[in-house]
Amino acid sequence: MKNIAQNIFKTALLALLFATTACQDVIEIDLDEAATQYVITGNIHNQLGPYTVKITQSVAFDEPNVYPEISNATVIINDGQTVDSLREIAPGLYQTTKIVQGVPGRTYQLDVYIGGKRFTAVSTMPPAVEMDQISAQTSTFAGNTSQQIVPKFADPLGLGNYYQFIQYVNNERWPNIFVLDDRNNDGGTFTRPLFAPNSDREIKKGDTVSVDMRCIDRITYKYLYTLDASSGEGPNGTTPSNPDNNFGGAALGYFSAHTLSQKTIVVP
Amino acid sequence: MQNVFKTSLTIVLLLFLQWTTNAQxxxxxxxxxxxxxxxxxxxxxxxxxxxxxxxxxxxxxxxxxxxxxxxxxxxxxxxxxxxxxxxxxxxxxxxxxxxxxxxxxxxxxEVEIKAIKVGENIEKPVMGVEKLSMAEVKKLPTLMGERDIIRSLQLLPGVKSGGEGSGGLFVRGGNSDQNLILLDEAPVYNASHLLGFFSTFNADAIKDATLYKGGMPAQYGGRLSSVLDMKMNDGNNQEYQVSGGIGLISSKLNVEGPIQKGKSSFLVTGRRTYADLFLKASSDTSLSGSRLYFYDLNAKLNYQIGNKDRLYLSGYFGQDVLGFGEDFGLNWGNKTGTLRWNHIYNDRLFSNTSLIFSDYTYNINLRSGTNDISITSTIQDWNLKQDFQYFVNSNNTLRFGANFIHHNVTPGQIEASEESSVNIDDFDQRRGLESAAYLTHEWKATDRLTVLSGVRLSVFNVLGGSTFNTYDAEGNLLTTRETERGDIVKTYINPEPRLSLSYVLNTRQSLKLSYNRNVQNLHLLSNSNTSNPTDSWVLTTENIRPELADQVSAGWFQNFGAEQGYEFSAETYYKHLYNQIDYRNGAEITANNEVEKELLYGSGRAYGLELLLRKKTGKLTGWVGYTLSRTERKIDGINNGNYYPNRYDRTHDVTLVAMYQLSRRWNVSANWVWYTGNATTFPSGKYEVDGVTTYYYTDRNGYRMPDYHRLDLGATFQARKTKRFESEWAFSVYNAYNRKNAYSITFRDSTDNPGTTEAVRTALFGIIPSVSYNFKF
The missing domain is CATH 2.60.40.1120 (Carboxypeptidase-like, regulatory domain)
Known part of the structure; x- marks a missing residue:
């Protein structure tokens, strides 16, 4: 709900501004070039693997969006029973060799060694929650009609469940971050639409939409939540910062052990 | 500190005895x-x-x-x-x-303004004080025809706006919640309309506005940065009078008159905007379905009983309404009511007793599919004040009294429809009692030296009736405690010494010094770059400690020219702030009952130099102001615990204000502002997470927004004037040379050059001409 309120407020504010005389243009800004940082993203889930870890580097703002891949790193995932040394299958992309399927409740430790530096992250896979269904709803906001996907699921009683949704429309992954916690509806049935504010994308009749629901741990939730808030556009955004992650800030990115529940519909 | 208090009290009591026995x-x-x-x-x-x-x-x-x-x-x-x-x-x-x-x-x-209070600015021991002339406010250029007190104050050194069109006040490095804004003694919590573009004060209803940037006398307390003390007109007690104005976005009407001639009077002033009517006419359905307006109502009654007593009843009611169809509604407003009783005990002892009610409420309605949610948040105060002014002799004036405020903060009452997937209990109500006793002594020690000393003892009781948690530095729960109504959960006692000295060098020059400590027990939590009506006010608790500020300042005042028609002042200040509050990274602040675990605490410092040259007489009047300043915060967990610039830190500020009486009928005015950019956080690199471009940040607020400058022009034309009717046209051009000042700068993937990123500037107001018509009969 926080998201809904904030997003609607943002949209309202923007609508207001544009109702007056606001205008936007692209400008040149002189930005510092910070030292490059390693970016590690990886996940493990409760459906069959293999799973991958990706290692890249940050670049200066003015450069093209081409992020150098880091090869020849040593990447190890340890689930307390198996120590899996990942194999580089493409530049900067490492794949598990021994861990076949993630197990809810199990804690995974990721160790990455790059040129003598070690980066460690730990993530515990939460208990699985399945989506009951997804449906499409039509909503009108500020005179604009749009469609959203509504995942429906029952949150288990007890605080501390965190959810992430990934939406694919005609097999294209939308970049929006959708996260939820059960703070304000513990043990309840959730039917929150996946609002994508300020998006130029649309869901139309006949589109095939798939939704992945992930049960994520708290630090991943906080990471994604902060990442979303920091990308807040315009004057209503919060002061941006690098989100805290489970690498303790030593590397950018995140490592998440999560469950996975998937549903697909064709929008009627 | 206790000793300082005791000693000063003893001295004052001794002096008091001496005077009373020595009164011939x-x-x-x-x-x-x-x-x-x-x-x-x-x-x-x-x-x-x-x-x-x-x-x-x-x-x-x-x-x-x-x-x-x-x-x-x-x-x-x-x-x-x-x-x-x-x-x-x-x-x-x-x-x-x-x-x-x-x-x-x-x-x-009509044509010339004479400087009359010769040398008052030289002699008075108060410094950092700006008194706004309502006659001047009426001549200055406006934004969309709305005369605005707050916006006029922003043209003075040491007072900053939050950015384009912002009605917030940032005084000497303080935040916008650190200003005590009083309307007929009632604190006003949200002083802005329409997301900050207009202030809640209808300039037509205000008699006097005084801003204290430092050296506040001890009768004021409760906020760190400044006091803006506004008094409403009482109403004409001689004859009926109607005045009003028709503007581009609003109209207003003022009716006043005697109830009993010479003894009692009433005044009612109203204002409503009608920008929404234009929106309704729009063919764009996203605009025509929206609601967007505000209104204000000021009312006042006063009654003279004999020649020793006078009663005043005044009220303010203002509301903003913003909404889109039935899907979204956001309303907010202030209500204040003040009942005052002036009593003259004898020729030298004046008393005022006030009972004040103040309420700020906002309400959000959201509907999306089956989710129908309404959130209401309120802050409500009852305030009892007793103030005595004792005019001992021509060299000594004492002022003393006490003040009790009961605060009741309801952060969120939530109503959700049956089918909605929201299931929240109401948030914990918080109550607090803020009490203070004060004593101020204005003493003309010699012909040259005037001393204004005082102390305010403030006590804050955190009152029970809800659940109180304590958290460790990481925000983990330490203890939890249920309390009953009437319990005192925690008490904070803070003495606030105040001292101002003025030393007159000659009739045209003086030096002034001041020190003041201020305490604040009500805090506004805001994580965004603009002030939102939904930012939440919280009371001091066991986690949130009272904010404190110590300010020292020194100033040099010089008048020159014939009739001392020019005033120059240079003031410097240093301020240290304690127990400042900020959010953790990624704090969840809306609909969060445990918002205290999302907070970080630290200190701050602010310092600066303010220069002001004013021309007060002749056909051309106005001023040039310059501010050099810095304001920083140091909070564990932000910027590696190092000092970082506050969001409203900006280094240079220049304002030029000129008013010229062209003829008996025409008056023209102009103001120009230039300032270097506010501190802001921009990326210093980028990377990719899950296929999405993500920005890498280094220092908090390590960058600066581009320089800002803007010229506004205004003119007033006095139309035919008779004994019975007078009218005036007011013309304004906001941002006369149509500068695109950056309201915000954001970063995004470029659509023109795929595979690259770009910076985007949003400019808010281009050139905005306006006209309004004012009348009086």
Whole structure:
């Protein structure tokens, strides 16, 4: 709900501004070039693997969006029973060799060694929650009609469940971050639409939409939540910062052990 | 600190005894009013021709008291915009009551403004004080035709706006919640309309506005940065009067008159915007379905009972309504009510008792599919104030009193429809009692030295009735405690010493020094770059400690020119702030009952230099102001625990304001502002997470927004004027050379050059001309 309120407020504010005389243009800004940082993203889930870890580097703002891949790193995932040394299958992309399927409740430790530096992250896979269904709803906001996907699921009683949704429309992954916690509806049935504010994308009749629901741990939730808030556009955004992650800030990115529940519909 | 308090109390009591036993003076006292309307005049200066250096000024209720050795004297009363008043009085045989009506000189000498309070700025021990002339506010250029007190104050050194079109005040490095904004003594929590573009104060209803940037006298307390003390007009007690205005986005009407001539009067002022009517006419459905307006209503009654008592009842009611169809609604508003009783115990002891109610509420309605949610948040105060002013003799004035405020904060009452997937209990209500006792002594120690000393003892009781948690530095729960109503959960006691000195070097020069400590127990939590009506006010608790500020400042004041028509001042200040509050990274602040675990605490510092050159007389009046300043915060967990610039830190600020009386009918004005950019956080690199471009940040607020500058022009034309009817046209051009000042700068993937990123500037207001018509009959 926080998201809904904030997003609607943002949209309202923007609508207001544009109702007056606001205008936007692209400008040149002189930005510092910070030292490059390693970016590690990886996940493990409760459906069959293999799973991958990706290692890249940050670049200066003015450069093209081409992020150098880091090869020849040593990447190890340890689930307390198996120590899996990942194999580089493409530049900067490492794949598990021994861990076949993630197990809810199990804690995974990721160790990455790059040129003598070690980066460690730990993530515990939460208990699985399945989506009951997804449906499409039509909503009108500020005179604009749009469609959203509504995942429906029952949150288990007890605080501390965190959810992430990934939406694919005609097999294209939308970049929006959708996260939820059960703070304000513990043990309840959730039917929150996946609002994508300020998006130029649309869901139309006949589109095939798939939704992945992930049960994520708290630090991943906080990471994604902060990442979303920091990308807040315009004057209503919060002061941006690098989100805290489970690498303790030593590397950018995140490592998440999560469950996975998937549903697909064709929008009627 | 306790010792300082005790010692100063003892000294003052000793002095008090000495005066009362040594009183052989006779006193002349009374009220100073406008002859035509009966409005009391605040701060009129009374001098004695035979005794240069002796004098008094009328207080905020127009009352004055001057004690002199027995004799015959010539009293001279001067007040801006009024003809000098002179009368000889016989004070040989006891005390005298003398009410002084002053005649408005506008009808006689419209063209030139005379400097009348010669040297008052030189002599007065208060510094960092700006008194806004309502006559000036009416001449300055406007935004969309709305005369705005807050926006006019932003043109003074040391006072900053939050950015384009912002109605927030940022005084000497403080935040916008650190200003005590009083309307007829009632605190106003959200002083802005329409997301900050307009202030809640209808300039037509305001008689006097005084801003204290430092050296606040001890009768004021509760906020760190500044006090903006505004008094509403009382209402004409001589004849009925209707005035009003029709503007581009709003209209207003003011009706006032006597209930019983010379004794009592009423005043009602209303204003409503109608920008939404234009929206309705729009063919764009996203605009026509929206609601967007605000209104204000000020009302006041006053009644004189005998010549010793006067009652005032005043109220303010304002509301903003913003919405889109039935899907979204956001309403917010302030309500205040003040009942005051002035009583003159004797010629030298003036008392005022106030009972004040103040309420700020916002409400959000959301509907999306089956989710229908309404959130209401309220802050409500009851405030009892007793203030005494004791005019001991012409060299000593004492002011003392007490103040009790009961705060009740309801952060969120949530109503959700049955089917909605929201299931929240109401948030914990918080209650607190803020009490204070104060004593101020204004002492003319010698002909050259004036001392204003005082102390305020403030006590804050965190009151029970809800659940209180404590958290460790990481935000983990330590203890939880259920409390009953009536329990005192925690008590904070803080003495606040205040001291101001003014030393007159000669009739044209003086030096001033001041020190003040201020305490704040109500805090506004905001994580965004603009002030939102939904930012939440929280009370001090066990986790949130009272904010403290110590400020020292020094100033040099110099007048020059014929009739001291030019005033120059240079003031510097250093301020240290304690127990400042900020959010953790990624804090969840809306609909969060445990918001305290999302907070971080630290300290702050602010320092600066303010220069002001003012021309007060002649056809051309105005000022040039310059501010050099810095404001920083140091909070564990932000910026590696190092000092970082506050969001409203900006280094240079220049304002130029000019008003020129072209002819009897035409008055033109211009103001130009230039400032270097506010501190902001921009990326210093980028990377990719899950296929999405993500920005890498280094220092908090390590970058600067581009320089800002803007010119506004204004003109007023006095149309035909008769005894019965007068009218005026006011023209304004905001941002006359249509500069695209950056309201925000954001970063995004470029669509023109795929595979690259770009910076995007949003500019808010281009050139905005406006016209309004004002009338009076």
């Amino acid at each position: 003076n006779n006193t002349v006292s009374g009220a100073i009013t406008d002859q035509a309307s009966g409005e009391t005049l605040i701060g009129a200066a009374i001098t004695v021709a035979e005794l240069p250096g002796k004098g008094a000024a009328s207080n905020e209720y127009g009352f004055y008291s001057l004690s002199l050795p027995p004799g015959t004297y010539t009293l001279i009363v001067r007040y801006v915009g009024y003809t000098d008043w002179k009368k000889s009085i016989d004070l040989t045989k006891g005390n005298q009551r003398l009410d002084i009506p002053l005649a408005d000189n506008a009808t006689l000498e």
